[in-house]
Amino acid sequence: MPAPAQFVEFVDTHADKFIQRLADAVAIPSVSGEAGRREDVVKMAHWLNGQLNSLGVTTELRDLGKHVMDGQELSLPPAILGRMGDDPKKKTILIYGHFDVQPAFKSDGWDTEPFKLVIDSKTGRLIGRGSTDDKGPIMGWLNVLETHKSLGLELPVNLRFCFEGMEESGSEGLDDLIVSETKKGKEGWFDGVDCVCISDNYWLNDRTPCLTYGLRGLSYFKIVVQGPARDLHSGMFGRAVHEPMTDLIALMSKLVTPDGKILVPGVDEMVPAADDEEKKIYNSLDYSIADVEDAVGGKIAISADKATVLMGRMRMPSLSLHGIEGAFYGAGAKTVIPAKVSGKFSIRLVPPQTPDKINPLVVKYLESEFAKLNSKNQLSVECLHGGKPWVADIKHWNYEAAIKATQAVYKKQPDLTREGGSIPVTLTFAESLGVNVLLLPMGRGDDGAHSTNEKLDRSNYIEGTKLLGTYLYEAAAISA
Amino acid sequence: MPAPAQFVEFVDTHADKFIQRLADAVAIPSVSGEAGRREDVVKMAHWLNGQLNSLGVTTELRDLGKHVMDGQELSLPPAILGRMGDDPKKKTILIYGHFDVQPAFKSDGWDTEPFKLVIDSKTGRLIGRGSTDDKGPIMGWLNVLETHKSLGLELPVNLRFCFEGMEESGSEGLDDLIVSETKKGKEGWFDGVDCVCISDNYWLNDRTPCLTYGLRGLSYFKIVVQGPARDLHSGMFGRAVHEPMTDLIALMSKLVTPDGKILVPGVDEMVPAADDEEKKIYNSLDYSIADVEDAVGGKIAISADKATVLMGRMRMPSLSLHGIEGAFYGAGAKTVIPAKVSGKFSIRLVPPQTPDKINPLVVKYLESEFAKLNSKNQLSVECLHGGKPWVADIKHWNYEAAIKATQAVYKKQPDLTREGGSIPVTLTFAESLGVNVLLLPMGRGDDGAHSTNEKLDRSNYIEGTKLLGTYLYEAAAISA
Known part of the structure; x- marks a missing residue:
């Protein structure tokens, strides 16, 4: 009809x-x-x-x-x-x-x-x-x-x-x-x-x-590292104390590879691989790598394989590092050792992932990686919000x-x-x-x-x- | 007199x-x-x-x-x-x-x-x-x-x-x-x-x-990584494109260890080690690890050895990560993939280091580490200012x-x-x-x-x- x-x-x-x-x-x-x-x-x-x-x-x-x-x-x-x-x-x-x-x-x-x-x-x-x-x-x-x-x-x-x-x-x-x-x-x-x-x-x-x-769903995290009671001058205290930024950057560097693989154990693994039939769906979409690159305004697609790029966006989890709260963010040069810095990142979730399943994996991983740093600063991890896919x-x-x-x-x-x-x-x-x-x-x-x-x-x-x-x-x- | x-x-x-x-x-x-x-x-x-x-x-x-x-x-x-x-x-x-x-x-x-x-x-x-x-x-x-x-x-x-x-x-x-x-x-x-x-x-x-x-002297650096023409939504493009923040954080994580060692080859090595006589000067100063920790308001001294902590401040170079320009820095949660991010860090210099000797080592190292990332984003490194020790x-x-x-x-x-x-x-x-x-x-x-x-x-x-x-x-x- x-x-x-x-x-x-x-x-x-x-x-x-x-x-x-x-x-x-x-x-x-x-x-x-x-x-x-x-x-x-x-x-x-x-x-x-x-x-x-x-x-x-x-x-x-x-x-x-x-x-x-x-x-x-x-x-x-x-x-x-x-x-x-x-x-x-x-x-x-x-x-x-x-x-x-x-x-x-x-x-x-x-x-x-x-x-x-x-x-x-x-x-x-x-x-x-x-x-x-x-x-x-x-x-x-x-x-x-x-x-x-x-x-x-x-x-x-x-x-x-x-x-x-x-x-x-x-x-x-x-x-x-x-x-x-x-x-x-x-x-x-x-x-x-x-x-x-x-x-x-x-x-x-x-x-x-x-x-x-x-x-996709979402789990949004805040990693807080703090040490001194106030911001310090890097001339006065550089190489004398553990710096929160050094620790935070080390942790943030252990979350995702430049080609998008999530390094938190168990996160990528939770998602079943696409079989050939599913890959066909992505290959048949009227959307090319060139379309992605046009949309973002740069030749920066994560792979030369169309299905990989489109699945990365549509049916795979992704982890993005958004920024840092508490560090120097202005133009120019400031020689501060920030006392307390909060790294923000989020993971886009796909079935069967949910915030309830993902968040404990992230917290456990960050705590174990932080322990390896042997820093005297303090770590806390918060999940700011989440939503299911x-x-x-x-x-x-x-x-x-x-x-x-x-x-x-x-x-x-x-x-x-x-x-x-x-x-x-x-x-x-x-x-x-x-x-x-x-x-x-x-x-x-x-x-x-x-x-x-x-x-x-x-x-x-x-x-x-x-x-x-x-x-x-x-x-x-x-x-x- | x-x-x-x-x-x-x-x-x-x-x-x-x-x-x-x-x-x-x-x-x-x-x-x-x-x-x-x-x-x-x-x-x-x-x-x-x-x-x-x-x-x-x-x-x-x-x-x-x-x-x-x-x-x-x-x-x-x-x-x-x-x-x-x-x-x-x-x-x-x-x-x-x-x-x-x-x-x-x-x-x-x-x-x-x-x-x-x-x-x-x-x-x-x-x-x-x-x-x-x-x-x-x-x-x-x-x-x-x-x-x-x-x-x-x-x-x-x-x-x-x-x-x-x-x-x-x-x-x-x-x-x-x-x-x-x-x-x-x-x-x-x-x-x-x-x-x-x-x-x-x-x-x-x-x-x-x-x-x-x-x-100490100073070399202040800005590492710029850019890819897309504008900020992207992490839902739309997460895991589809190379993200500048991922690359920048990876680079910044390769500069210094949590206990202050500088990882740029040749920088720490340029400074002759202190002999026992020089260490005595530091051990004899009326300034203890407790004084350092009081001054910063946290038990975060980089070592339990007094001479190591005081030399870290006074006669060793130090590398501090100050922050990132262009990334999300506010409170709360924002799911942005920033298009262009600039990491700021500086190295405090001691003789015989000078900006002229140090800067090329830093640029070369960052470029070679960036190449290893296999990212399609673009890197540039600037020295914002410098001063001799x-x-x-x-x-x-x-x-x-x-x-x-x-x-x-x-x-x-x-x-x-x-x-x-x-x-x-x-x-x-x-x-x-x-x-x-x-x-x-x-x-x-x-x-x-x-x-x-x-x-x-x-x-x-x-x-x-x-x-x-x-x-x-x-x-x-x-x-x-």
């Missing part, structure tokens, strides 16, 4: 109106990470709520309490829960999106005003903060609803919505809301949800649509529907990808609801989410709207 | 007046490192110049030009050149001191107002910024002059003075002045100088006076005079020490004038120069004034 032809046609003929909707959304600078913009995030919630209501969605704004930001206590912006359709014969799909955005100032290097959507008619780019992350996809869903309302078409599935305004600032309050609504059973907003669809990531490249079925079953009808929809709209087989980063709400939905979660991106890999000149290509927005609607029809058609 | 009894007596009976002179000097907040205090440094120069003139010293204020600080162009405070006595039968001694001070705010943790000299009658401490560094010693010289003037005594030597107001901010302009005045020969201010005396360091402890005859001949009459003066005033044998840090002007005087330079400290090791609650003990100030005067008599008496 592909989407009706009139649906597709309506989207094409109303493209300009839909772009205006995106422009209206971008014009509200709903930056969750700046206290001074909090009112705009709330304004955005009300604007979106109004749109949903006018398109027939029953909603509730949920107060998520207060938090402290920049030393001020602030009310969190409300989350929006929505419901449309209660037909027991239809599948029920939960849609997630976020209406807050990253900070943006023209002075950061934008070519245009970040909160004014600019349509570049030459390139087809719709440029503005939030265009691709994540207002474009939310507007896509509104476009689908408007099309059905205008045409008097019935939706092929029941929909539930969960939109938040704090994703760019840690999704504060959302996990509790999801868990509590799930626990309520029949009384909860997520009762009867059959699957989840999240559009908040990107294609691998600028050519080929993708579906994402895995995310997530992998979905790509043989589930939810993925089958998305693959068919992609073929129908883009006439292409989508890349099936795992992402190296985390989208924590994905795991919350998967674990709380116990249903299949699909990541169905709208934008391209070069959209520059979080960066200057963020854009969504017009074709991704319009074809993406078709993709979202078509996915609902394909999902409805498959016998679960 | 010890100092006349009336000199010593006058100093004792006029102690309160001399303390008032120090209080007047401390009251002028001559902070050279703050643009807003520049006028006070100039005011201090004029105040000191007036004192010198009133005590019979011919002076000249020397304009040192301009410099840029905090984005403003500022005039450098003038240096003061002074002259007293031209008797060809007498020795001529050049005195150096600096009348600028480190910044100080009560909110830094001072118990009293930093620019008001507080006399703690219980402990005998004179507390205030600049009390020990370096206004106390300069006032000591003024006290010596005043005593002679009041008593109608003739000085036993000719004196030359060189006082600057930028020592705490890199002594800008001073080296050129010294070199040019020296080159002028008969026309220059330093013509005929037989030796130099600098009071700008401290006893090792709070008990035993010392003379300092050596300072300095060691004086302690058998020179200049030291002999200071030793005799110490015995006369303190009834103690002074510790003969080398310092781990640098006082660059020492080397400039030694090299330009080609004469013996003596470091004759007035204050104690716990004075807290550069720190909060900086103090000079009353006894160090008053006995120190006697020491400076007595030193002149002893110097005059020795047949050079």
Whole structure:
């Protein structure tokens, strides 16, 4: 059951109106990470709520309490829960999106005003903060609803919505809301949800649509080495005392090799090697070593083998050294022996790794390596935060529907990808609801989410709207 | 020829007046490192110049030009050149001191107002910024002059003075002045100088006076590793690309061991081992491992052997890792892969090491270690600045005079020490004038120069004034 032809046609003929909707959304600078913009995030919630209501969605704004930001206590912006359709014969799909955005100032290097959507008619780019992350996809869903309302078409599935305004600032309050609504059973907003669809990531490249079925988890560590009571002058005490930086650098050098192998015993070993069949998946992705090197702006791929590089990003754990707190970090030369230094590193986790399994291995290893240094300084290791990895079953009808929809709209087989980063709400939905979660991106890999000149290509927005609607029809058609 | 009894007596009976002179000097907040205090440094120069003139010293204020600080162009405070006595039968001694001070705010943790000299009658401490560094010693010289003037005594030597107001901010302009005045020969201010005396360091402890005859030099390095064109997200690119931090940490871990051995081939080896006689000097110093550990506030001495610890500070090179520019340095957790990171470290040098001999060894070693990493990132090594070490001949009459003066005033044998840090002007005087330079400290090791609650003990100030005067008599008496 592909989407009706009139649906597709309506989207094409109303493209300009839909772009205006995106422009209206971008014009509200709903930056969750700046206290001074909090009112705009709330304004955005009300604007979106109004749109949903006018398109027939029953909603509730949920107060998520207060938090402290920049030393001020602030009310969190409300989350929006929505419901449309209660037909027991239809599948029920939960849609997630976020209406807050990253900070943006023209002075950061934008070519245009970040909160004014600019349509570049030459390139087809719709440029503005939030265009691709994540207002474009939310507007896509509104476009689908408007099309059905205008045409008097019935939706092929029941929909539930969960939109938040704090994703760019840690999704504060959302996990509790999801868990509590799930626990309520029949009384909860997520009762009867059959699957989840999240559009908040990107294609691998600028050519080929993708579906994402895995995310890495994370364990973030802080290694603290301290010795003297205060910072020392290296002239006075160099070679007279054990220096915390020397010890810390020695420890940090024992974590990972320049080609990415993790040296903490048991970490890499926990992950089963990919067999030839799995390697084929990576070799067949429309993403080359040259694409990776273009994306990072340097010829620094960790291997000349495509599968090795892509698996390194998608299905292998990785360990990155982020920096040191407490040491000299400025320009110029300062001859300090810092008294207390904290090395920061994190390990991206893949199944079956979890923070609970990994953290003890890291702590034990660091303590044993520190003992070998014979230093009189003191070591402590903290895990600052952690999150489990997530992998979905790509043989589930939810993925089958998305693959068919992609073929129908883009006439292409989508890349099936795992992402190296985390989208924590994905795991919350998967674990709380116990249903299949699909990541169905709208934008391209070069959209520059979080960066200057963020854009969504017009074709991704319009074809993406078709993709979202078509996915609902394909999902409805498959016998679960 | 010890100092006349009336000199010593006058100093004792006029102690309160001399303390008032120090209080007047401390009251002028001559902070050279703050643009807003520049006028006070100039005011201090004029105040000191007036004192010198009133005590019979011919002076000249020397304009040192301009410099840029905090984005403003500022005039450098003038240096003061002074002259007293031209008797060809007498020795001529050049005195150096600096009348600028480190910044100080009560909110830094001072118990009293930093620019008001507080006399703690219980402990005998004179507390205030600049009390020990370096206004106390300069006032000591003024006290010596005043005593002679009041008593109608003739000085036993000719004196030359060189006082600057930028020592705490890199002594800008001073080296050129010294070199040019020296080159002028008969026309220059330093013509005929037989030796130099600098009071700008401290006893090792709070008990035993010392003379300092050596300072370490310095080579300061910046190792830059870069790869991607911009910072990357560790989720997106961890284990897909060579990470600059991994390479940098690997390199920094290969420079020094936790017990201070320098791993750059040829650096430690350049310094001849101490023979038993030299070790005896260190074992006999009134400075224990417990003193070192008290000073740093931690039981972290690099060895249980006293001579090893003291030689590590005074006569061995040391390598300290100071920090990293460009990496994450804040509190909390940030999952960045920094694009370009610069590791900072420095090597304190001792004779016969010089930056010219050491730097090529460091560059070559780092390049060869980097090659072993097989990374596709790029390395560059810069030497940010360097200075030669300095060691004086302690058998020179200049030291002999200071030793005799110490015995006369303190009834103690002074510790003969080398310092781990640098006082660059020492080397400039030694090299330009080609004469013996003596470091004759007035204050104690716990004075807290550069720190909060900086103090000079009353006894160090008053006995120190006697020491400076007595030193002149002893110097005059020795047949050079």
